[in-house]
Amino acid sequence: MTFLWLSIAVFHLFSVMFMGWCLLRLFRSLRRYRFEENPHTLLFGFLKIEHVMFLYVFFVALYIAATTLFIYFLAV
Amino acid sequence: MNPQSYFRGQIETEKIILFSRKHWLAIFPEIVLFFFFLGMFTLILYAFAHFSPTGPLPLLFQVIVVFLIIAIGLLIHHFFLRLIDYFLNVVVITDHRIVDIRKTLLLHDTKESIYFGEIQDVAFTQEGFLKNVLKFGELYITLGGGKEIKVFTHLPNPDYHFRIINDLKNKAFPNARPAV
Numbered sequence: 148m149t150f151l152w153l154s155i156a157v158f159h160l161f162s163v164m165f166m167g168w169c170l171l172r173l174f175r176s177l178r179r180y181r182f183e184e185n186p187h188t189l190l191f192g193f194l195k196i197e198h199v200m201f202l203y204v205f206f207v208a209l210y211i212a213a214t215t216l217f218i219y220f221l222a223v
Numbered sequence: 224m225n226p227q228s229y230f231r232g233q234i235e236t237e238k239i240i241l242f243s244r245k246h247w248l249a250i251f252p253e254i255v256l257f258f259f260f261l262g263m264f265t266l267i268l269y270a271f272a273h274f275s276p277t278g279p280l281p282l283l284f285q286v287i288v289v290f291l292i293i294a295i296g297l298l299i300h301h302f303f304l305r306l307i308d309y310f311l312n313v314v315v316i317t318d319h320r321i322v323d324i325r326k327t328l329l330l331h332d333t334k335e336s337i338y339f340g341e342i343q344d345v346a347f348t349q350e351g352f353l354k355n356v357l358k359f360g361e362l363y364i365t366l367g368g369g370k371e372i373k374v375f376t377h378l379p380n381p382d383y384h385f386r387i388i389n390d391l392k393n394k395a396f397p398n399a400r401p402a403v
Contacts, residue, residue: 162300187243
């Protein structure tokens with residue numbers, strides 16, 4: 148089981164670091180480009196980039212929690 | 224200059240008239256594929272958990288589980304990077320020019336300007352059922368001498384963009400095409 152835990156822990160760490168780095172790059176980019184959004188420019192008429200950023204963090208957090216629980220129950 | 228809207232490389236006297244992104248249908252296949260593969264990988268993992276052997280898990284079993292979990296992680300990162308890239312790619316129309324910003328978070332950063340003086344002709348097409356119902360299409364801009372045609376694909380409401388560009392071009396160069 149050590150192999151399973153170790154591999155997943157390393158990948159989870161990589162995932163969080165990668166997401167943080169991407170969001171940091173995105174924040175820098177958004178500072179340089181600012182546009183007044185309207186329903187015609189938003190994804191499906193309502194999704195802003197801030198919503199996508201929140202969903203990204205949410206999905207990664209959910210993924211980490213779910214896979215950790217999965218391995219825990221697999222090991223029991 | 225509108226302080227609420229600006230972009231890197233904007234001229235001080237330049238005013239942003241409008242900006243647009245591609246139509247949501249351009250990213251829709253990515254969204255469908257993401258949920259399809261996410262569901263598929265989750266189901267496979269569930270099946271693995273259901274049929275897992277009792278006692279210590281064999282190494283091959285562990286390797287497959289690790290592979291599946293990493294695949295789900297990569298899928299999530301890939302999908303959200305594509306979604307972010309969708310937001311970063313914009314076409315900006317100012318009172319001086321059209322700026323095509325093709326940018327991705329990690330790989331590309333390209334900016335192309337077309338000044339109204341370079342534009343010879345503007346055309347748009349909206350062919351097909353989906354394009355007419357969902358109101359998107361292609362905008363073709365023929366540049367000086369007709370040697371180069373710049374195409375903007377999946378542009379929402381191309382008719383509106385067509386009229387705006389023609390108006391701005393006519394304002395900038397009122398005698399460019401005399402009435403016959």
